[in-house]
Amino acid sequence: xxxxxxxxxxxxxxxxxxxxxxxxxxxxxxxxxxxxxxxxxxxxxxxxxxxxxxxxxxxxxxxxxxxxxxxxxxxxxxxxxxxxxxxxxxxxxxxxxxxxxxxxxxxxxxxxxxxxxxxxxxxxxxxxxxxxxxxxxxxxxxxxxxxxxxxxxxxxxxxxxxxxxxxxxxxxxxxxxxxxxxxxxxxxxxxxxxxxxxxxxxx
Numbered sequence: 797x798x799x800x801x802x803x804x805x806x807x808x809x810x811x812x813x814x815x816x817x818x819x820x821x822x823x824x825x826x827x828x829x830x831x832x833x834x835x836x837x838x839x840x841x842x843x844x845x846x847x848x849x850x851x852x853x854x855x856x857x858x859x860x861x862x863x864x865x866x867x868x869x870x871x872x873x874x875x876x877x878x879x880x881x882x883x884x885x886x887x888x889x890x891x892x893x894x895x896x897x898x899x900x901x902x903x904x905x906x907x908x909x910x911x912x913x914x915x916x917x918x919x920x921x922x923x924x925x926x927x928x929x930x931x932x933x934x935x936x937x938x939x940x941x942x943x944x945x946x947x948x949x950x951x952x953x954x955x956x957x958x959x960x961x962x963x964x965x966x967x968x969x970x971x972x973x974x975x976x977x978x979x980x981x982x983x984x985x986x987x988x989x990x991x992x993x994x995x996x997x998x999x
Contacts, residue, residue, distance in 0.1 A: 801949060802867040804889065809860040812896055812942070813853075820903045820910060827908050828918070835913035842972060846913060849965045856958050863950075879951035888948030895945060899938035902927045906935075914976045922981045924988055931996045932974075932988065936966045940995075970994065 824832045835846035862869075903910050905926035927934040943959040974994075977985045993999055 798867050801885075802863045805860050805863045805946070805949065808892055808896070809857055812899075813857060816896075816899055816903060817912070820900075821912065824908060824910050832910060832915075833912040834915045834917075842914075845965060845968050845972070849969070852958065852962055852965065856962075859954060859958070874953035876951045876953065876956070879948070884951070885949050888945045891945030891948065892942055895938045895942035898927065898941070899935055902934035902938060914973055916976075919980060922977065922984060922988065924992070929992065932992050932994050933970050936970055937995050940966060 821832050835850075836843040837846075905928065906923050907921075909920040909923050911920065931937050940959075940963055943955075943962050947955045947959050974989075981988075
């Protein structure tokens, strides 16, 4: 299993970052004529959230790459022993794959409205179809689920920290975007909020 994991995890995150960030960004940029990455680079609170998010993504990518070269060290460092189970790991694999498919599907359904951050210069369409009928934030939901799957496959304190910190940053970003969408779409967004939960189900 260790040999499989050391190839699966790095390949998974390479695919995730290449398709969900680089690939989708390139596609949308060609269609709208500008970079869809609109995270601020200033010293504001929102700018810091964007910076921390980038740092976490970079650290996660580096941690995944370490699996290719030092799998035993990664597994043994800060592991949570009671979660080490082959069945749990298989569940983690399935969860990660489904999460990737979910995220890509949601990004495609957003079409030209997809952004990394809040675009204050262009009014985008409020997407409420497809996966957005079940979650107001299906991309963040998919990313969170992906981190849950990663933790199940690699049950270490470090993987748990990625899950917790990543989830906190995504929840902050979600609330910033909700404030913007309320101003941008008014009653239409209010009605959408009443109809569809922030993440899924009861939440």
